[in-house]
Amino acid sequence: MDTNTFIKGLWKDNPVFVQVLGMCPTLAVTNSATNAMAMGLATAFVLIMSSTLVSLLRNFIPKQVRIATFILIIATFVTVAEYLIQAISIDIHKALGAFIALIVVNCVILGRAEAFASKNSVGKSILDAAGMGVGFTFALLCLGAVREILGSGTFFEYQVFGHGYEPWVLMILPGGGFFTLGAWLLLFNYMKERKAAKMQEISA
Amino acid sequence: MNESLSYIFINACLVNNFVLAYFLGICPFIGVSGNIGTASRMGGAVMFVMLVSSICAYGIHLMLEAINAPFLQLISFIVVIASTVQLVEMIIKKFSPALFRALGIFLPLITTNCAILGLALFQTAKGYNFIESLVYALGAGAGFTIALVIMAGIREDLDIADTPKVVRGTAIILMVAGILSLTFMGFAGLGG
Numbered sequence: 001m002d003t004n005t006f007i008k009g010l011w012k013d014n015p016v017f018v019q020v021l022g023m024c025p026t027l028a029v030t031n032s033a034t035n036a037m038a039m040g041l042a043t044a045f046v047l048i049m050s051s052t053l054v055s056l057l058r059n060f061i062p063k064q065v066r067i068a069t070f071i072l073i074i075a076t077f078v079t080v081a082e083y084l085i086q087a088i089s090i091d092i093h094k095a096l097g098a099f100i101a102l103i104v105v106n107c108v109i110l111g112r113a114e115a116f117a118s119k120n121s122v123g124k125s126i127l128d129a130a131g132m133g134v135g136f137t138f139a140l141l142c143l144g145a146v147r148e149i150l151g152s153g154t155f156f157e158y159q160v161f162g163h164g165y166e167p168w169v170l171m172i173l174p175g176g177g178f179f180t181l182g183a184w185l186l187l188f189n190y191m192k193e194r195k196a197a198k199m200q201e202i203s204a
Numbered sequence: 205m206n207e208s209l210s211y212i213f214i215n216a217c218l219v220n221n222f223v224l225a226y227f228l229g230i231c232p233f234i235g236v237s238g239n240i241g242t243a244s245r246m247g248g249a250v251m252f253v254m255l256v257s258s259i260c261a262y263g264i265h266l267m268l269e270a271i272n273a274p275f276l277q278l279i280s281f282i283v284v285i286a287s288t289v290q291l292v293e294m295i296i297k298k299f300s301p302a303l304f305r306a307l308g309i310f311l312p313l314i315t316t317n318c319a320i321l322g323l324a325l326f327q328t329a330k331g332y333n334f335i336e337s338l339v340y341a342l343g344a345g346a347g348f349t350i351a352l353v354i355m356a357g358i359r360e361d362l363d364i365a366d367t368p369k370v371v372r373g374t375a376i377i378l379m380v381a382g383i384l385s386l387t388f389m390g391f392a393g394l395g396g
Contacts, residue, residue, distance in 0.1 A: 105318040189370045
């Protein structure tokens with residue numbers, strides 16, 4: 001039961017591929033695997049911390065102002081995350097730029113606070129947030145890896161192809177982000193169709 | 205910082221279009237681009253909220269600098285944007301109930317539109333003065349509206365086109381957005 005709460009964020013309810021939430025950071029910072037990883041971890045951190053706090057306070061927050069309260073809680077942790085990243089690595093802080101601050105308006109986080117943490121116990125909320133956070137990081141890595149390998153011929157800054165490789169620059173540009181995510185969604189749709197067709201075959 | 209006002213406007217509107225180059229406000233871009241009418245009304249509402257919150261963000265930035273508390277920036281920005289949206293909602297409801305009904309759920313959703321928070325953060329980071337901030341907000345709002353309306357136009361045609369079943373839905377919208385984004389890169393020469 002409890003493992004299920006964690007697992008569903010990874011695959012079945014993956015925030016990016018299935019729910020299509022939090023598109024802005026997903027597309028904007030995935031031009032390299034390192035950036036994608038950093039963004040995913042930062043989001044996961046904010047997600048877990050704010051879910052914990054929302055869950056702890058769920059009986060004290062009046063219903064009318066709950067969204068405003070959630071946003072305040074999230075904004076606080078995003079500020080913490082921003083200073084943390086700045087302390088750990090100035091380079092990553094520069095590469096992510098304003099997008100660290102924009103974690104505040106990532107719909108995944110507010111969505112989890114509203115749909116799960118405000119109704120469930122602390123333990124379950126943490127599990128749920130961790131699952132969603134890992135799922136989000138995984139999705140970002142999927143995009144970042146494809147874009148970095150094709151767009152600059154490297155993976156986590158290690159050369160993948162020889163020096164003769166002509167980088168496919170389009171993939172690191174904004175357009176490439178849309179194309180890569182579109183292609184991933186296409187793959188998922190295709191897999192879902194195949195599965196549905198197989199199920200029908202079995203039952204028929 | 206000595207950029208001409210027209211440069212700031214074109215830069216925010218076309219060259220660095222918020223949706224297609226910065227990936228801000230993708231959620232309404234995908235969610236509300238179903239038909240041209242709703243898309244343009246949504247664009248108008250976003251542009252108005254952008255203008256108001258740009259003015260507020262400028263004031264807040266001055267105030268936070270005076271009391272030397274930059275770490276409060278993000279929290280105060282988001283609170284101001286949330287209350288601006290609420291205020292706009294009340295004003296529209298009072299003076300134009302018809303428009304209020306037409307916008308419906310999209311009005312409160314503007315709060316979580318990252319384009320607005322992004323605008324507030326960018327204008328502060330770029331150190332624009334009051335007039336420059338206003339022009340920047342206008343340009344960004346116009347750019348958002350243009351992108352949204354173009355997308356809605358394409359989607360209206362896409363609905364009647366014969367597309368394979370697998371690509372229908374978000375996948376094809378993202379592909380089209382990618383092509384649009386490439387097209388907008390052609391404006392790069394305008395800004396320099």
